[in-house]
Amino acid sequence: MAARGFPGRGLPNRGKESPLKLYLNKTSPYARLTMVVAREKDLVERLALEWTDPWTDSAELLRANPFSRVPTLVTDDGLTIVDSA
Numbered sequence: 001m002a003a004r005g006f007p008g009r010g011l012p013n014r015g016k017e018s019p020l021k022l023y024l025n026k027t028s029p030y031a032r033l034t035m036v037v038a039r040e041k042d043l044v045e046r047l048a049l050e051w052t053d054p055w056t057d058s059a060e061l062l063r064a065n066p067f068s069r070v071p072t073l074v075t076d077d078g079l080t081i082v083d084s085a
């Protein structure tokens, strides 16, 4: 079943440009907002989606964002962007 509102979910990055790694969670309204903006900006194909539970202290998410919150976006040159709103 396709995930509503999350096109490309679980698929590897298929865009020609470098992937943007987005840590997100199914229940997060902030992550959903980020996906809406990504769709509006035609960036969905560039996203490598990392489904993460921010409450389990994932080492990978903590490295990207010491506050362990989703959404967290890591650009191809290593810049981390947090706070969707």
Ligand SMILES: N[C@@H](CCC(=O)N[C@@H](CS)C(=O)NCC(=O)O)C(=O)O
Pocket: 027, 028, 029, 030, 054, 055, 067, 068, 069, 070, 071, 082, 083, 084, 085
């Ligand atoms: N100001 C942040 C809020 C993000 C946020 O609170 N995310 C929640 C999930 S909805 C989270 O990751 N909580 C984990 C925690 O606070 O430990 C934004 O706009 O993105």
